[in-house]
Amino acid sequence: MNKLVGALVPLGAALVAFAFGAIMLLAVGASPWEGLQALVSGAFGSGDRLAATAVKATPLLLVGAGITIAFRTSVVNIGGEGQIVAGALLSTMAALSLPDLPAVLLVPLVLVVGALGGAVWGAIPGVLKAYASVNEILSTIMLNLVAVQFMNYLLRGPMIDQREVENGTRIPQTERLSDNAALPTLIPGTRLHLGVPIAILVAIGAWVLLWRTPLGFRLRAVGHSPEAARAAGIRVKRSIVSALALSGSLGGLAGAVLVFGSEGQRMVTDGSSAGFTGSAGFNGIVAALFGGLHPLWTIPSSYLFGGLLTGATNLQRSLQVPAALAVALNGLVVIFVISSGRFRDRIDQMLDKRRELARALSSESDGEATP
Amino acid sequence: MSEFFVSTVLIATVASGVRLAVPYLLAALGETVGQRSGVLNLGVDGVMQLSAFFAYWTVLRTENLWLGMLAGVAVGLVMGLLYALITVVFHAQQGISGIGIFLFGLGFSDLLFQKRVGTPKPIKQLPKVEVPLLSDLPFVGEALFQQTLAAYFAVLAVPLVALLLSRSTFGLNVRAVGENPQAADSLGISVARTRTVAILIGNVMAGLAGAALVLELGIFQPNLTQGLGFIAVALVYFGAWRAPGVLVGALLYGLVNATVLQWKAQGIIPRGASDLAAMAPAVLTITALVVLAGRVSPPAALTRPFNRH
Numbered sequence: 001m002n003k004l005v006g007a008l009v010p011l012g013a014a015l016v017a018f019a020f021g022a023i024m025l026l027a028v029g030a031s032p033w034e035g036l037q038a039l040v041s042g043a044f045g046s047g048d049r050l051a052a053t054a055v056k057a058t059p060l061l062l063v064g065a066g067i068t069i070a071f072r073t074s075v076v077n078i079g080g081e082g083q084i085v086a087g088a089l090l091s092t093m094a095a096l097s098l099p100d101l102p103a104v105l106l107v108p109l110v111l112v113v114g115a116l117g118g119a120v121w122g123a124i125p126g127v128l129k130a131y132a133s134v135n136e137i138l139s140t141i142m143l144n145l146v147a148v149q150f151m152n153y154l155l156r157g158p159m160i161d162q163r164e165v166e167n168g169t170r171i172p173q174t175e176r177l178s179d180n181a182a183l184p185t186l187i188p189g190t191r192l193h194l195g196v197p198i199a200i201l202v203a204i205g206a207w208v209l210l211w212r213t214p215l216g217f218r219l220r221a222v223g224h225s226p227e228a229a230r231a232a233g234i235r236v237k238r239s240i241v242s243a244l245a246l247s248g249s250l251g252g253l254a255g256a257v258l259v260f261g262s263e264g265q266r267m268v269t270d271g272s273s274a275g276f277t278g279s280a281g282f283n284g285i286v287a288a289l290f291g292g293l294h295p296l297w298t299i300p301s302s303y304l305f306g307g308l309l310t311g312a313t314n315l316q317r318s319l320q321v322p323a324a325l326a327v328a329l330n331g332l333v334v335i336f337v338i339s340s341g342r343f344r345d346r347i348d349q350m351l352d353k354r355r356e357l358a359r360a361l362s363s364e365s366d367g368e369a370t371p
Numbered sequence: 372m373s374e375f376f377v378s379t380v381l382i383a384t385v386a387s388g389v390r391l392a393v394p395y396l397l398a399a400l401g402e403t404v405g406q407r408s409g410v411l412n413l414g415v416d417g418v419m420q421l422s423a424f425f426a427y428w429t430v431l432r433t434e435n436l437w438l439g440m441l442a443g444v445a446v447g448l449v450m451g452l453l454y455a456l457i458t459v460v461f462h463a464q465q466g467i468s469g470i471g472i473f474l475f476g477l478g479f480s481d482l483l484f485q486k487r488v489g490t491p492k493p494i495k496q497l498p499k500v501e502v503p504l505l506s507d508l509p510f511v512g513e514a515l516f517q518q519t520l521a522a523y524f525a526v527l528a529v530p531l532v533a534l535l536l537s538r539s540t541f542g543l544n545v546r547a548v549g550e551n552p553q554a555a556d557s558l559g560i561s562v563a564r565t566r567t568v569a570i571l572i573g574n575v576m577a578g579l580a581g582a583a584l585v586l587e588l589g590i591f592q593p594n595l596t597q598g599l600g601f602i603a604v605a606l607v608y609f610g611a612w613r614a615p616g617v618l619v620g621a622l623l624y625g626l627v628n629a630t631v632l633q634w635k636a637q638g639i640i641p642r643g644a645s646d647l648a649a650m651a652p653a654v655l656t657i658t659a660l661v662v663l664a665g666r667v668s669p670p671a672a673l674t675r676p677f678n679r680h
Contacts, residue, residue, distance in 0.1 A: 152646040331474030
């Protein structure tokens with residue numbers, strides 16, 4: 001496939017989506033030009049804002065890298081929201097039960113436990129798909145709903161900060177978690193924490209896994225054709241479970257990063273999943289799709305969409321346009337990028353034909369010199 | 372627990388169960404038509420949120436419930452055309468593009484609500500319409516025949532959709548393009564046109580579902596559906612792609628929801644466990660999917676774009 005076409009067509013699709021974003025701005029009575037300025041300066045306008053963008057991009061990148069693993073195995077994982085919540089809950093429990101562990105042990109522990117929580121929550125639909133033929137699209141969505149209610153239950157009940165009970169305020173949140181579990185800040189004075197480079201390393205790791213390891217080869221073989229993979233002796237069912245567990249583990253890691261990279265250093269719910277995750281489970285899909293389902297391209301793509309989120313906060317502050325605009329815009333990006341695949345293929349075919357024609361013509365003029 | 376079996380409480384619970392089943396039923400019936408043509412629309416929830424907002428806004432402005440329902444239908448029509456463009460013309464992967472529709476509906480309805488309305492204001496609700504004579508029957512009268520017009524329409528839509536799919540030429544075409552589009556195409560049936568109409572029916576029903584939901588509640592809030600539209604999609608699997616099965620599923624969900632609400636109100640479910648009880652619909656769905664998997668098979672061409680080669 002022509003690389004330039006592969007990159008330009010999704011970009012064009014995103015531009016169309018942004019054009020619709022301009023229409024949405026007009027519909028709520030804001031100037032699209034001022035909106036764009038507020039968006040861009042809010043996302044990339046200063047060091048602080050760049051740091052905020054990197055922090056916002058981090059869960060998207062983690063989820064997105066996981067999405068590339070699942071989708072390359074032809075497994076659709078829409079359970080990012082639930083996997084984030086599962087990872088966050090389990091890692092929070094770890095920090096609550098071992099608060100005195102030194103940071104050098106506790107930080108890696110909460111991250112690993114978070115990944116484990118997400119892996120379990122991802123493996124459930126994997127097992128259901130592989131061994132009971134349950135459609136994973138539906139089961140992952142349902143598990144999102146279950147995870148949210150379970151989070152609400154735990155944070156309003158067993159895991160609630162005892163002070164909230166004593167004061168009678170009953171805000172559904174945990175107590176402030178051990179400082180030893182907090183992700184260290186990398187640049188003092190900014191919000192840039194350890195999770196940011198970890199996510200980039202994880203994305204590179206996902207690339208290595210998919211294209212440089214036997215497991216990745218098996219996953220991609222299953223994604224390409226389960227029948228052929230089975231004929232080649234690959235255990236398809238196990239691969240499906242692995243893909244969803246791996247994908248889920250990165251969602252779970254994102255959940256731990258959200259908790260231990262947060263300013264409040266605690267887990268809190270507003271009753272919805274988006275209230276905790278910031279919809280990273282869905283936005284990660286957007287980032288991965290825009291990155292062509294390639295873990296490395298998902299890195300810049302996540303920063304673009306992370307920028308959209310921080311930019312939208314600025315939009316709300318300066319133009320009073322609700323940040324929900326970013327959610328709607330992400331939806332449009334998905335729609336247009338995924339629709340553009342057909343254009344990309346068409347243009348590709350056209351270019352291939354021209355190349356063949358050119359080759360045929362040139363070999364004719366060369367006489368029979370080339371075999 | 373014993374207070375639950377008092378007849379007045381039971382009747383009220385059944386009545387509210389039927390009421391709560393209405394948006395599930397409308398959306399799932401529409402999705403059934405779409406899926407039978409081979410098109411999965413995961414965006415139902417987003418369409419419902421958007422149509423709910425426009426129905427709410429229209430009634431807020433005009434105080435006319437009919438115009439509100441009409442606004443819901445119009446949103447369904449527009450979103451249906453968009454979805455037909457995405458899936459039938461551009462052949463986009465259906466699961467993911469549906470998530471795009473969902474995010475767009477979720478975000479745009481939230482945006483419009485915050486900018487155009489701001490604080491939630493209550494609106495006129497759909498009135499209950501008593502069916503003459505039948506509503507006077509003991510037990511069933513109050514439970515079944517004192518519902519809104521939307522509820523009667525939803526129940527009436529069950530045989531309509533069933534007959535449409537099984538008896539009409541259009542229904543035959545829908546099933547043909549959903550099972551074997553190549554064969555249907557070679558018989559001269561337009562796969563694109565049939566799927567487009569099926570998608571439009573599905574989205575208009577989702578639009579009606581959103582309007583019915585918000586006009587029943589009388590108030591709008593962002594993320595009003597809370598995943599209801601996704602459960603409606605699952606109900607199509609639950610009902611084995613048949614209208615009567617979808618009716619059974621929708622009623623079951625309505626009743627489970629109503630029972631949970633009733634038990635919460637009576638304190639049968641302790642306050643601390645109410646979030647656990649709220650998992651019931653999703654857990655029920657997963658269980659049903661596990662039980663039904665392998666026993667019922669989806670339309671053979673579901674989620675497969677049609678290419679004439």
